[in-house]
Amino acid sequence: MMADATPASVSRPLTINPDGRLAGRIALITGASRGIGRAVARHFAAEGAHLILTARTQGALEELDDEIRAAGGQSTLSPADLTEYDTIDRMGAAIFERFKRLDILVGNAGVLGTLGPLAHADPQEWDEVFAVNVTVNWRLIRSFEPLLRMSDAGRAIFVTSTAGHRPRAFFSAYAASKAALRMMVLTWADELKNTSVRINLLNPGGTRTAMRSKAFPGEDPETIKTPEKITKYFVELADAACARNGEIVEVPALLAAEEKGTK
Ligand code: NDP
Numbered sequence: 001m002m003a004d005a006t007p008a009s010v011s012r013p014l015t016i017n018p019d020g021r022l023a024g025r026i027a028l029i030t031g032a033s034r035g036i037g038r039a040v041a042r043h044f045a046a047e048g049a050h051l052i053l054t055a056r057t058q059g060a061l062e063e064l065d066d067e068i069r070a071a072g073g074q075s076t077l078s079p080a081d082l083t084e085y086d087t088i089d090r091m092g093a094a095i096f097e098r099f100k101r102l103d104i105l106v107g108n109a110g111v112l113g114t115l116g117p118l119a120h121a122d123p124q125e126w127d128e129v130f131a132v133n134v135t136v137n138w139r140l141i142r143s144f145e146p147l148l149r150m151s152d153a154g155r156a157i158f159v160t161s162t163a164g165h166r167p168r169a170f171f172s173a174y175a176a177s178k179a180a181l182r183m184m185v186l187t188w189a190d191e192l193k194n195t196s197v198r199i200n201l202l203n204p205g206g207t208r209t210a211m212r213s214k215a216f217p218g219e220d221p222e223t224i225k226t227p228e229k230i231t232k233y234f235v236e237l238a239d240a241a242c243a244r245n246g247e248i249v250e251v252p253a254l255l256a257a258e259e260k261g262t263k
Contacts, residue, residue, distance in 0.1 A: 011228065014042055014067055014068065014073070016045060016046055017046060018048050019048060020049075021047045022235065026049070026102055026103045026104070027051050027104035027105075028051075028052040028054065028091075029108060030055070030107055030109035032051075032054060034209070035207075035210055035211060036159065036227045038060070038227070040108065040231050041064060041068075042231075050073075051068065051076070053076070053078065055080075056080065056081050062077065078094075083128070085135070088136070088139045092144055101148075101150040102147035102154065103155065104157075104238045106156075108159045112129075112215055113173045115171060115172060115174070118172050121173055125173070129177050130173065133174070133178060144156075148197045151196070153198070153240035155237060155239070155242060156197065156199040157199075157201070158181060158199075159201070159202055160181060160202065161175075161203060162205065162252075163178055164179040165182065190246055193246065200248070202237065203250050203252070205251050205252035206224050207225055207229075207230060208226050212224060225255070229255070
């Protein structure tokens with residue numbers, strides 16, 4: 001497993017507000033074991049959501065679950081390799097059985113693959129990148145659309161990347177898969193525009209995680225923003241009051257505007 005660039009020790013202690021913006025909302029977060037997904041899970045928990053946490057690394061999920069419960073929050077673990085697609089269907093059935101709805105879906109799990117010339121990409125790795133970054137998210141859509149429709153205000157957020165819309169040499173399968181994810185999610189948002197479900201993408205920009213370190217090994221991680229800096233934008237899109245649909249929230253531009261505003 002890759003080393004986590006955002007270990008639990010650097011996060012602030014978790015305080016739960018049971019009457020927070022996401023109080024009582026049932027939220028499934030993929031890739032919750034580390035990086036952006038873990039930070040989003042902690043912020044959602046702080047806002048009172050009941051979390052369903054999934055990723056392959058059971059130990060990391062258990063650690064997060066312990067922290068959330070110790071702070072008085074609620075979470076349910078569902079460790080899985082999501083490319084074993086049937087597990088997603090089983091998760092859907094289990095969530096229906098227990099909650100009869102899903103309020104928030106965060107499709108965050110992703111893999112970078114190996115950066116390099118397209119012509120040299122490894123075919124097996126190409127398939128794996130598309131499996132995690134595209135097909136898993138389609139299977140989530142397929143399994144969870146009915147449950148999101150059962151919510152009074154279903155919200156879905158998928159994590160995209162600048163690499164998916166601005167060509168950058170050597171980003172290979174990762175760039176192509178994020179472009180595919182973007183169009184898939186925007187298509188789905190258009191399909192459901194007349195429902196109470198709201199579906200958006202979020203581009204975090206460079207964020208201090210294991211994936212970022214793998215993509216830019218020469219970079220000093222201290223110069224890159226932490227995942228905690230961006231989680232509020234996920235909360236906004238997850239909020240029942242969010243009216244946006246079919247948008248791509250560009251976090252770097254929002255942060256830059258905020259910084260300008262404070263100067
Ligand atoms: P990390 O590598 O830190 O985390 C990736 C997460 O995805 C982990 O929790 C991992 O869990 C999970 N995951 C990967 N493969 C699978 C699988 N087969 N089944 C289940 N879970 C899986 O990356 P980040 O936090 O940086 O990335 C999160 C998202 O943000 C990704 O979609 C990424 O593309 C996107 N992004 C990140 C940027 C950055 O600068 N960090 C910039 C732009 C976009 P486990 O290994 O335990 O299964």
